[in-house]
Amino acid sequence: LSTQPSVVEPVLEVWASIDLLEGNVVRLIRGEVGNAIVYSTKPLHVVRKLTSYGFDGFHIVDLDRALGRGSNFELIKSILPELRGFKVQLGGGMRDRESITSALALDVDRVVLGTVLMKSPSLVRELVEGYSGDRFVAALDYDQTGTVVYNGWTSRARMRLKEGYAHVRALGIRHVLATSVANDGTLSGPDLGRLMELDEGERSVTYVSGGISSAGHIRALKSLGVRGVVLGRVLYEQLVSPRSLIEAARS
Numbered sequence: 001l002s003t004q005p006s007v008v009e010p011v012l013e014v015w016a017s018i019d020l021l022e023g024n025v026v027r028l029i030r031g032e033v034g035n036a037i038v039y040s041t042k043p044l045h046v047v048r049k050l051t052s053y054g055f056d057g058f059h060i061v062d063l064d065r066a067l068g069r070g071s072n073f074e075l076i077k078s079i080l081p082e083l084r085g086f087k088v089q090l091g092g093g094m095r096d097r098e099s100i101t102s103a104l105a106l107d108v109d110r111v112v113l114g115t116v117l118m119k120s121p122s123l124v125r126e127l128v129e130g131y132s133g134d135r136f137v138a139a140l141d142y143d144q145t146g147t148v149v150y151n152g153w154t155s156r157a158r159m160r161l162k163e164g165y166a167h168v169r170a171l172g173i174r175h176v177l178a179t180s181v182a183n184d185g186t187l188s189g190p191d192l193g194r195l196m197e198l199d200e201g202e203r204s205v206t207y208v209s210g211g212i213s214s215a216g217h218i219r220a221l222k223s224l225g226v227r228g229v230v231l232g233r234v235l236y237e238q239l240v241s242p243r244s245l246i247e248a249a250r251s
Contacts (some may be wrong), residue, residue: 010128011251013056015087015207016235016242018047018079020072021063028232029185030152033067037121039236042077047082050235053242057087057109059177059209059230063094071104080106083146095119100127102136112177114139115150117167118157124171133172137207140164142181146194153181161194165202176190176206177230183211185233190217195224204226214240215248222249 019026023045025046029035040046063068080088091112094100105109113136128136140161142148148157148164159167168176180191188211189242195203208221209230221229235242
């Protein structure tokens with residue numbers, strides 16, 4: 001018998017993003033509301049279809065709350081029963097204790113934190129101590145220069161992406177969602193260059209979002225050792241079969 005150790009292929013999780021704006025399923029191009037593409041006025045129908053493909057999880061974003069112009073909270077509560085058996089993370093406007101604890105009370109697996117990481121790190125530390133670092137995802141969105149941005153991508157933090165990871169580690173959060181603003185919603189491919197600057201440990205906790213549009217992109221990210229991908233526009237444009245994207249992650 002061979003004494004060679006078996007090689008275990010890294011597992012790449014594939015998550016579907018459901019972005020909600022005024023009760024509709026939409027995608028924004030580079031985060032700009034003026035470029036919103038409405039894909040469906042019936043979110044429940046979209047969710048039911050997406051659950052048939054076998055995604056590892058669902059990433060729900062309340063864009064109205066993120067933009068400070070309302071909330072899709074009741075709609076989200078009606079969607080969650082359709083997602084039983086799947087991992088779910090919820091984000092969008094989670095900037096204070098009340099909104100974050102209300103989201104956690106919905107019994108989602110994780111809550112996505114962005115602006116609050118920069119503006120209220122002491123609150124984040126307190127919540128992590130109370131709920132555990134596994135219940136949160138740190139959204140590290142970054143611009144073309146590699147600078148972390150927040151507050152709906154309108155404010156720039158005094159840190160680069162690599163420094164953002166150190167900040168997140170210090171807060172005790174165990175998951176990171178890294179989004180290239182320049183690539184987001186463009187279908188132009190992920191920002192592989194910036195991801196290669198991260199070390200192996202940082203990539204291993206990272207979910208990548210922005211520009212992913214082919215099985216080749218999925219395979220390239222898998223080879224980098226990232227934890228997972230969050231897919232948006234590629235699913236709604238139906239340019240590639242969702243099953244082929246999932247297969248690329250698992251093959």
